[in-house]
Amino acid sequence: MHGRHKGRVITAEDVARVIGVSQSTISRAFSNPESVSPATRARVLTAAQSLGYQPNVIARSLITRRTNIIAIVMANLTDPYYPQILDTLTQAIQARGRQTLLFIPPEDGTIDDTLASLLQYQVDAIIIASASLTSEMARVCAARQTPVLLFNRYVPGVRISAVSCDNVASGRDVAEFLHGSGHSRPAFVSGEHGATTNADRRAGFVETWHELGVRSCLQVEGGAYTFEAGFEAATIIARRKRRPDSIFFASDIMALGGIHALQQAGLRVPEDISVVGFDDVPLASWPSFNLTTVRQPLPEMAEAALDMLALDDKAGRRRRVTQFVPGTLVQRGTTRAR
Amino acid sequence: MHGRHKGRVITAEDVARVIGVSQSTISRAFSNPESVSPATRARVLTAAQSLGYQPNVIARSLITRRTNIIAIVMANLTDPYYPQILDTLTQAIQARGRQTLLFIPPEDGTIDDTLASLLQYQVDAIIIASASLTSEMARVCAARQTPVLLFNRYVPGVRISAVSCDNVASGRDVAEFLHGSGHSRPAFVSGEHGATTNADRRAGFVETWHELGVRSCLQVEGGAYTFEAGFEAATIIARRKRRPDSIFFASDIMALGGIHALQQAGLRVPEDISVVGFDDVPLASWPSFNLTTVRQPLPEMAEAALDMLALDDKAGRRRRVTQFVPGTLVQRGTTRAR
DNA sequence: TTGAAAGCGCTACCAA
DNA sequence: TTGGTAGCGCTTTCAA
Numbered sequence: 001m002h003g004r005h006k007g008r009v010i011t012a013e014d015v016a017r018v019i020g021v022s023q024s025t026i027s028r029a030f031s032n033p034e035s036v037s038p039a040t041r042a043r044v045l046t047a048a049q050s051l052g053y054q055p056n057v058i059a060r061s062l063i064t065r066r067t068n069i070i071a072i073v074m075a076n077l078t079d080p081y082y083p084q085i086l087d088t089l090t091q092a093i094q095a096r097g098r099q100t101l102l103f104i105p106p107e108d109g110t111i112d113d114t115l116a117s118l119l120q121y122q123v124d125a126i127i128i129a130s131a132s133l134t135s136e137m138a139r140v141c142a143a144r145q146t147p148v149l150l151f152n153r154y155v156p157g158v159r160i161s162a163v164s165c166d167n168v169a170s171g172r173d174v175a176e177f178l179h180g181s182g183h184s185r186p187a188f189v190s191g192e193h194g195a196t197t198n199a200d201r202r203a204g205f206v207e208t209w210h211e212l213g214v215r216s217c218l219q220v221e222g223g224a225y226t227f228e229a230g231f232e233a234a235t236i237i238a239r240r241k242r243r244p245d246s247i248f249f250a251s252d253i254m255a256l257g258g259i260h261a262l263q264q265a266g267l268r269v270p271e272d273i274s275v276v277g278f279d280d281v282p283l284a285s286w287p288s289f290n291l292t293t294v295r296q297p298l299p300e301m302a303e304a305a306l307d308m309l310a311l312d313d314k315a316g317r318r319r320r321v322t323q324f325v326p327g328t329l330v331q332r333g334t335t336r337a338r
Numbered sequence: 339m340h341g342r343h344k345g346r347v348i349t350a351e352d353v354a355r356v357i358g359v360s361q362s363t364i365s366r367a368f369s370n371p372e373s374v375s376p377a378t379r380a381r382v383l384t385a386a387q388s389l390g391y392q393p394n395v396i397a398r399s400l401i402t403r404r405t406n407i408i409a410i411v412m413a414n415l416t417d418p419y420y421p422q423i424l425d426t427l428t429q430a431i432q433a434r435g436r437q438t439l440l441f442i443p444p445e446d447g448t449i450d451d452t453l454a455s456l457l458q459y460q461v462d463a464i465i466i467a468s469a470s471l472t473s474e475m476a477r478v479c480a481a482r483q484t485p486v487l488l489f490n491r492y493v494p495g496v497r498i499s500a501v502s503c504d505n506v507a508s509g510r511d512v513a514e515f516l517h518g519s520g521h522s523r524p525a526f527v528s529g530e531h532g533a534t535t536n537a538d539r540r541a542g543f544v545e546t547w548h549e550l551g552v553r554s555c556l557q558v559e560g561g562a563y564t565f566e567a568g569f570e571a572a573t574i575i576a577r578r579k580r581r582p583d584s585i586f587f588a589s590d591i592m593a594l595g596g597i598h599a600l601q602q603a604g605l606r607v608p609e610d611i612s613v614v615g616f617d618d619v620p621l622a623s624w625p626s627f628n629l630t631t632v633r634q635p636l637p638e639m640a641e642a643a644l645d646m647l648a649l650d651d652k653a654g655r656r657r658r659v660t661q662f663v664p665g666t667l668v669q670r671g672t673t674r675a676r
Numbered sequence: 677t678t679g680a681a682a683g684c685g686c687t688a689c690c691a692a
Numbered sequence: 693t694t695g696g697t698a699g700c701g702c703t704t705t706c707a708a
Binding site for chain 1 (some may be wrong): 347393394396397400405407415420421424425428429437438439440441442458459460481482483565569594595597620621624625626
């Protein structure tokens with residue numbers, strides 16, 4: 001008997017008529033159950049069920065000024081790390097009773113246009129998980145009272161909320177781990193140029209080796225978080241006279257490309273050279289890779305992000321800060337003590 | 339000067355007041371520009387720009403009964419094939435001026451609950467790219483006039499629109515290719531039990547070998563589209579006395595697991611045994627895998643899906659059929675002529 | 677080409 | 693606890 005009313009959508013008015021109460025009562029039974037007597041509520045729910053009625057959340061949003069929709073802006077869905085982020089964030093969003101609007105910005109266009117069209121949808125918040133945004137656009141969002149948060153990155157000097165893995169600390173961890181297991185000739189292969197993720201991982205890693213008394217840390221520019229970039233960087237490293245005994249790649253995918261290059265150059269991992277990645281993407285734990293890496297604390301990062309957005313805080317008073325969540329070194333088979 | 343009105347959101351009424359026209363005119367200038375004189379339209383747009391006005395699409399949806407939002411239901415974001423689907427679909431949706439609401443159904447719960455909450459959001463259509471749906475729920479959606487489409491799967495016997503790769507034909511292609519390149523002892527490793535994708539790939543493959551006069555095609559149950567399932571199936575195959583000379587895995591990820599198992603068993607791919615996968619996920623083309631596989635025509639499938647949903651057809655008259663789009667065999671390094 | 681007015685389905689206030 | 697009523701911001705007739 002569900003909504004058999006050919007084409008007509010059932011409204012609260014319809015339900016009200018059927019059981020002889022006012023439309024307001026139907027509304028209250030759904031949006032504020034305590035304000036209706038248990039008996040009435042039961043009758044409403046039963047009638048709604050049999051008529052196939054469900055509140056129209058669009059109409060609700062118009063008056064409450066809340067859509068319960070959170071936008072996620074994300075390019076690069078083909079990089080295996082991003083789906084992980086999307087999965088974690090979306091599940092966290094749904095766990096809080098919200099829904100996810102997914103935006104993939106066009107490759108060429110600026111993200112500002114994307115954001116503008118997002119704002120039309122009256123989303124409650126925007127989480128940007130790739131690309132950045134101009135300070136102009138940040139101002140527009142602020143004026144609209146729409147909280148914006150950068151996930152997995154931050155923009156130094158711009159006052160936008162951000163949640164990121166503590167990349168500096170993790171870089172340190174990797175350096176200390178390698179040093180502690182007897183390595184003394186480290187190398188770092190960087191990823192996307194200009195990304196804070198990249199710069200911070202390097203900074204933590206390189207500085208720590210310095211503090212540990214190791215003067216020279218070889219640094220090779222990868223240029224992108226890709227298999228090919230890792231491959232090429234490792235090829236260069238493999239050809240050096242004085243080879244490093246360990247390489248820290250700025251991402252797992254780069255590390256996998258790097259390992260392939262090292263093996264092609266006749267080097268064994270980890271016997272001849274240790275390799276550490278970053279992200280702990282699903283592939284990293286596959287037996288064929290078994291990559292030592294840094295796991296980003298995605299669930300904690302997602303929770304921190306949603307907390308910062310203060311979705312339930314009607315006053316709209318939220319902290320605008322950058323929050324760093326520590327990662328975890330996961331030891332697998334691509335490193336070994338020297 | 340963008341929307342500096344502390345907290346107040348700019349409405350069409352505000353713009354109207356500023357330039358001394360009616361609110362209707364503002365509305366028309368945005369939703370139906372031809373119905374307004376060029377001069378007026380220009381004034382409206384200028385004023386809107388400087389005030390930071392943008393139409394509220396929620397309010398618009400309430401009256402037009404179209405949200406321009408399409409829901410995608412997808413679990414398994416960690417499997418690398420699904421992000422590819424999501425990416426392609428979302429970009430196609432955006433190219434048609436719509437937005438994507440992403441739903442990840444809870445692992446335990448039925449998809450019916452998910453769909454119910456989706457309908458509240460008044461989405462214009464629902465694309466289900468993982469899991470299936472009950473015929474009961476299909477009826478509810480039909481009553482609500484919300485078109486539903488299954489992507490990458492179909493339910494035989496249930497009248498729901500569906501778009502899928504032509505898995506039977508691709509299974510044939512693989513068989514013919516292997517036969518043509520001198521193989522004569524084929525094996526098929528199946529994936530998720532009960533999935534049409536799986537059954538169709540097998541059917542096309544096995545039947546074709548029969549037609550080609552090869553009686554026995556070894557069939558091993560993998561049970562899931564996972565690395566481990568492929569690994570275990572290949573381990574069993576490697577132990578057989580009379581080994582196949584080629585294995586067709588129901589998915590790329592399984593094939594990669596299988597290759598790892600074969601290599602551990604001391605077999606060389608493709609020298610001792612050829613391997614073919616399915617999907618052409620990004621990893622498949624990485625130099626370290628270089629997997630021969632079947633590429634699913636995702637862009638074409640996405641276009642077909644959106645066409646079938648007939649979003650612009652106000653009459654709501656849509657074909658309810660299953661459409662199969664042919665895939666392409668991509669020859670790489672895991673197969674060779676015998 | 678433009679404006680006035682009705683109303684989309686709901687929430688929220690106030691009175692009963 | 694319930695009902696009446698006034699909108700939320702927009703689109704869409706219908707007249708002017």
